[in-house]
Amino acid sequence: xxxxxxFKKAKCIVEYGTGTGIxxxxxxxxxxxxxxxxxxxxxxxxxxxxxxxxxxxx
Numbered sequence: 001x002x003x004x005x006x007f008k009k010a011k012c013i014v015e016y017g018t019g020t021g022i023x024x025x026x027x028x029x030x031x032x033x034x035x036x037x038x039x040x041x042x043x044x045x046x047x048x049x050x051x052x053x054x055x056x057x058x
Contacts, residue, residue: 007031014038021050028057 001023005013007030018024018041027037041047 002026002030005030007035010035012036012038014040016040017042018050019043019046021053024050024054028054 010032011034013027013031013035015024015027015037018039024039031037039050041050
């Protein structure tokens, strides 16, 4: 799902329906330091899980 992303050139990546963060983790690992990652999650349980899981990256 991520093979089309050029992580060296991407200025902004939007992940819609982040769920439990499986792809989020890979996006954060591979992104350039200047790339902005925007996560959109409607489900409150998943949102709270993501907030807890990635608290140090916010």
